[in-house]
Amino acid sequence: MRIEVAGENALIIYFAEETSPTVSVQIQQAALGLEQALGDKLVDLIPSYASLLVIYDALSCDHLWVGACIRGVLGTVQDPNTLTPTPLPQKERGFKTQTPSPPLPMEAPFLSKRPGERGPGGEGVEKTIELPVWYSPESGPDLESLANNAGLTPEEVIAIHQSSAYRVYAIGFAPGFAYLGQVDERIAAPRLASPRLKVPRGAVAIADRQTAVYPDVSPGGWNLIGLCPTRMFDPQATPTMPVSVGDSVRFKAIERDEFLALGGELP
């Protein structure tokens, strides 16, 4: 574990060189602990794959004090070797059920809620969310090329994409954009050489070993394999996002009719 300066009011904690469910759980624990330790001096936290950015109020405290708080909190974060991570279903183990992941030993929500506001997931406990996907060449223009490059049929790509549960490692890039990992290596695919100027809302996409649902129309270079009718970000809704960091996501194939019936919009 390493703490580096990020800016005048920000320190970044690097937990590991690589990401894993265990590292992700540690980051969440540290985030919860820091929220309590820093109190109103905390401005915001950005958890990601293997790091946690801690932004604080530099006029009411300093990096030495925040660094000491971080070291104190990290001392209480469980050692990765003794920690039981949120069980991620492993194909090899034939894990097929959709029981919710057991909650972490912490009850507190991820970040203290402002008055009258709920967490992005509506609670602070990790959950499993199932997202319907209409997989097809029509809804996923890169499905066939991805399958070709992988030496698979589109049906195999679709089956493999659905066969794992994915952890929400980070939320960023755009409102509600959840980075999900890890994608089975057989269907991992590099970003497009030339990004699209317009990826439709709901596009289900793969880049390297990550997968995601585009929450809104945006430019993007990920490989599109389908469309999801579920709104990933709705500023008017409570909660605004169906997932938060630490949750598990599974994908389930649906047909075009069902996609439309669930409110999906054709791009």
Added chain:
Amino acid sequence: MMKVIQPGVMALLQDGGRFGQHRIGLTTGGPLDRDAFQWANRLCGNEVNATAIEISIGGLVLEAQLDTQIALAGADMTLKINKQAVNGWTTHAVKAGQRIELGYAQHGCRAYLAVAGGFTVEPTFGSSATVVREKLGGLAGAALANGDVLPCPGGQQTPLMTLVAKHRPRYEKAVTLRVIPGYQQQHFTPAQQALFFSSSYTVSDQCDRMGYRLEGQAVQAGISGMLSEGICFGAIQIPANGQPIVLLNDRQTIGGYPKIGSVLSLDIAKLTQLLPGGEIHFQAISMAEAHNALHLADWRWRTTSLTPL
């Protein structure tokens, strides 16, 4: 209320920014020149982070629909009320039906128009800051357009004030930005760091509220294939082409390019007041120096007074 007759190049409603929402991927928004923004509000007797209009380049025309007071601070766009040129950095009374017209700046490119009581738009996620990329804040998440109606309370009668010239910032065409080295700084060799801190960069055409891309001496990071991580305000990304990008108010919240450090927030306005072609040098400072600078600036802000007209 104020009616937008013409929005000019770009005009956005901004408050202090949207904080504490990075966990759902929201950026902060907020004024590119916080100092000028806060002075405009102070001149109108407002809370310092009240909602005001950020005008880039110039050309905004409004029509007041009630009697109120306004102030313009920042770049030196000419300000006309009812066709009479009046001073910036000064409170002015405006009557219902009068037009407020802004020209184009000679020095700097961002100015802030505040109104007594602030513009009263409904906050989204706790803030009225317009982030066009996210379609959030302001009026329906968009820049001001012809015919928009901006609610404001009016009726306030605070004494007319001015900020005397010696306290106003000067917007130069060549600036030095203080940088706190950090993030992947240790992955840049001492020679690459020396190149970065001794070279001159210019602002490219690609400069917006998300970030300013600079052109000049390429700097190479000895690292690639990084995991994406949280990006703080002012972070300096060095992508593979070696040309720095300073990330600003509307930055993406996470990203995977190496970063050499972050620009001190107090110097961001020097950068964001530059147009393409503006010249930049970077100067490394320690965390302790940054801390001192922030407290000194805070002390100056609290001890500098406006002067009654």
